[in-house]
Amino acid sequence: MRDVVIVGAAETRFGKSELAYRDLAAQAGRHAMDDAGIDSDEIEAFFLGTFSPGTFIHQEHAAPLIAHELGLAHVPSTRTENACASGSTAFLSAIYAIAAGAHDVVLVVGAEKMTATPVAETTSILAEAADWENESKVGLTFPGAYALIARAYMHKYGKTRDILDAVAIKNHRNAMGNPYAQFHKLIGPEDIARSAMVADPLTLYDCSPISDGAAAVVVVAADVAERFKRPGVRVLGFGQASDSLALYKHDELTTLPAARRAGERAYRMAGLAPEDVDLAEVHDCFTIAEIVATEDLGFFGPGEGGDAVKAGVTGRDGRIPVNPSGGLKAKGHPVGATGVSQLVEAAFQLRGEAGERQVDGAEIALTHNVGGSGATCVVTILGRPA
């Protein structure tokens, strides 16, 4: 397959924004083009990852809308939607279009505007990413689904909720060094103990927040990368897999088979193994999800991911730093933006431009993006510019 690199990366600050959806998305896109040192007339195609702008802000058909805001004139503009993995599937679409030889220079934006919607509606909208007829309609929300996963994990492996605390505390600490993060607030076990219960055992600090935000990357064929001012972050491998939307059809709750498959495909394509990865941005929509992710990706054995966080193995200076950006938990989780934001963080890290949160000597970064409770999983492996 034709090699692809990332030559531009940018994101907005996540959180509650005064900007409208289209302005957020355009801001990220424009800054990514600036980062690449190109004008909009050099972009040949546009892919937008966004989850549910129809229900959040009455705006479907958002790809040509954002393309027009960005001055992309008449380039092919396509939205992909795979719930919280929408940003990653937009990125894979760009890779395919380039590898097919249809385009050389493609812009990918991920965006979501969530805070303009009443919070009570937001939980319901998010539940449309699960099997509505069989689960959401009867009350299984995402906090509920991941609470079941947390309970199953703790029961199966004999763990207590201090492993969840460790994830939240680490990711809030990491976000302190991320100017784009929604939260800049250190927390400790006592804050978590005092916080509101959302879905037992998950408290407020176990849940990623409701966020506005956008992220963008400029993706180009490696064979044309020399003409851009930025060194190209290499796409070494990727994998996508799917699974049942309904949690009740999963054989077990303590692993996401689609994440395992997506990871295996990405490792195989890259010719790499888990121990080669220098840092990972994983989909910690809830604290338990990060623990499960690190096991699905092969960083730790089953039941060992929680203890690894407690032992500091996934800290920024640990053996395998996980979510140096702060993760969904503390950086924020504007649904459609998240997958692209993970790529942006990976690009910053691999270019050595992650500032306070830089992982020393980062050569290989992995991103792990999940839609639903494991129905869509995308894993990518990126390499430092050659």
Add this chain to the structure above:
Amino acid sequence: MRDVVIVGAAETRFGKSELAYRDLAAQAGRHAMDDAGIDSDEIEAFFLGTFSPGTFIHQEHAAPLIAHELGLAHVPSTRTENACASGSTAFLSAIYAIAAGAHDVVLVVGAEKMTATPVAETTSILAEAADWENESKVGLTFPGAYALIARAYMHKYGKTRDILDAVAIKNHRNAMGNPYAQFHKLIGPEDIARSAMVADPLTLYDCSPISDGAAAVVVVAADVAERFKRPGVRVLGFGQASDSLALYKHDELTTLPAARRAGERAYRMAGLAPEDVDLAEVHDCFTIAEIVATEDLGFFGPGEGGDAVKAGVTGRDGRIPVNPSGGLKAKGHPVGATGVSQLVEAAFQLRGEAGERQVDGAEIALTHNVGGSGATCVVTILGRPA
């Protein structure tokens, strides 16, 4: 680019269906696999074109849902959304994935379930495909937008509404021969004269209906096509272009620049010209849209498309048959299904299996699929199996 062919095609009957969204989509997918003579375990990737299942039926993230219903196990499953062109962008995504060398055998389904929603809400949901903030919110619905286009056309070229009548009458007549069509009802000018005004000058018979339905194609690399029982319908060319969502930003109303661009790209890729096309399935969401489409595609000069319909040039036995399936007007318009359904009809025609509505000697078929009032346009050109 690696050549791609269609080896399986199927659709459900369009109209009000008792089937749920997932069952409609799965039925089309299953029948397309049957048509290709393959089992679900031979499918390597899945793309779903669907517009707004979140607002229509509370179900986003529909790609893995349908994949699971179809027994596609864990293959990468991605939804694309480009309003009424969602089906076509799913098809182009499949082409890119194959041309990139990532997959050889891909299933594409387009689907929409619209009749489970109260009609008053449906118009509002459809308006989310336009620029909500600047036009839809203040009352410009799609019938309203196309009424403006019709008025502008009639004024500019000095035409009367008999050209619109001619489109509706032809497409209802064509649909009589299509077992999948929503309407099997001949109409005449007197029916149209008696029908309700929707948005002056567009009456009920100028508007495509609200429909449930699904369509599917099995798309494979030409270099593996020999192993399938069906001869491969060749994808000779395609083009996609975009434009402003807001109609007020268009320089003129009587042409869709994105359709012209998409058509030019498709013709250039195929090495063909408008006069080489034996039949076209075009996006007649409203009668005026078919007339504009035939001009944008170069079949007729500006202002000549309406008279051509009246003269029978676009009839099934005319020089360039347009919408032999009955088109969106009479076959129905389940939004996400439409683009794929156009490909299905083209495949039936090019295989010589279109029954009563067969266009004699069809060698080259063109499809023209529009999202919004021209914000996304996709044109494909298909050739008879070699």
